[in-house]
Amino acid sequence: DIQLTQSPSFLSASVGDGVTITCRASQGISTYLAWYQQKPGKAPKLLVFAASTLQSGVPSRFSGSGSGTEFTLTISSLQPEDFATYYCQQLDSYPRTFGQGTKLEIK
Amino acid sequence: EVQLVESGGGLVQPGGSLRLSCAASGFTFSNFEMNWVRQAPGRGLEWISSISSTGSTIYYVDSVKGRFTISRDTAKNSLYLQMNSLRAEDTALYYCARVDDPPYSSSSFLDYWGQGTLVTVSS
Numbered sequence: 001d002i003q004l005t006q007s008p009s010f011l012s013a014s015v016g017d018g019v020t021i022t023c024r025a026s027q028g029i030s031t032y033l034a035w036y037q038q039k040p041g042k043a044p045k046l047l048v049f050a051a052s053t054l055q056s057g058v059p060s061r062f063s064g065s066g067s068g069t070e071f072t073l074t075i076s077s078l079q080p081e082d083f084a085t086y087y088c089q090q091l092d093s094y095p096r097t098f099g100q101g102t103k104l105e106i107k
Numbered sequence: 108e109v110q111l112v113e114s115g116g117g118l119v120q121p122g123g124s125l126r127l128s129c130a131a132s133g134f135t136f137s138n139f140e141m142n143w144v145r146q147a148p149g150r151g152l153e154w155i156s157s158i159s160s161t162g163s164t165i166y167y168v169d170s171v172k173g174r175f176t177i178s179r180d181t182a183k184n185s186l187y188l189q190m191n192s193l194r195a196e197d198t199a200l201y202y203c204a205r206v207d208d209p210p211y212s213s214s215s216f217l218d219y220w221g222q223g224t225l226v227t228v229s230s
Contacts, residue, residue: 001169030213030214031213031214032213032214032215033214034214034216034217036152036217038152042222043202043220043221043222043223044144044152044202044217044220045220046216046217046218049212049214049215049216049218050212050213050214050216051214053212055216055218087151087152089152089154089217091214091215091216094157094166095154095155095166095167095168095169096142096154096157097154098144098151098152098153098154099151100151101151101152
């Protein structure tokens with residue numbers, strides 16, 4: 001099974017800050033990676049697919065990059081609604097594993 | 108509007124069974140792969156099962172193989188998860204999710220999710 005390791009697991013930042021979350025795969029997955037945002041009590045929401053393609057309706061301050069084993073999700077200027085937990089998921093092979101999550105908190 | 112509505116969760120004793128359902132609307136159900144993903148209380152997301160658009164190809168995570176069965180009914184636009192031999196560690200919120208794999212993308216992705224149905228396994 002492919003393992004995904006996100007770093008950091010917790011991130012504290014202020015409104016207006018830029019932040020980057022990293023997702024590392026235990027083996028190469030090309031660009032078969034998606035990023036999701038989850039707020040408390042809500043279902044996950046797709047942000048980025050194919051490593052770098054922004055889902056329709058997602059603000060342009062979000063961006064994804066990477067291929068192979070290292071991927072990043074960057075939020076260029078944090079807004080209050082961005083404080084949430086973020087997950088990466090690989091869709092290269094089954095089981096379609098998720099990273100353990102990165103909780104982004106307000107400083 | 109795409110909608111996925113899960114039902115069938117509840118409290119069950121260890122060793123018991125439950126059948127989860129996911130009612131789909133707003134899209135052509137028979138054209139899409141569907142997945143089940145679960146989330147234990149206070150924990151992260153865990154992908155557990157996938158069924159192809161035709162139902163012919165199915166995958167499970169090892170921890171549920173032999174105990175859970177995914178299925179779909181195109182006539183009813185519904186996805187199911189039969190859960191047998193339930194354990195305390197199966198306690199979680201269970202989500203169904205649609206998988207899209209458009210020609211313009213180099214990868215599939217889970218684009219629509221239901222709100223989840225809670226399964227609690229406890230004596």
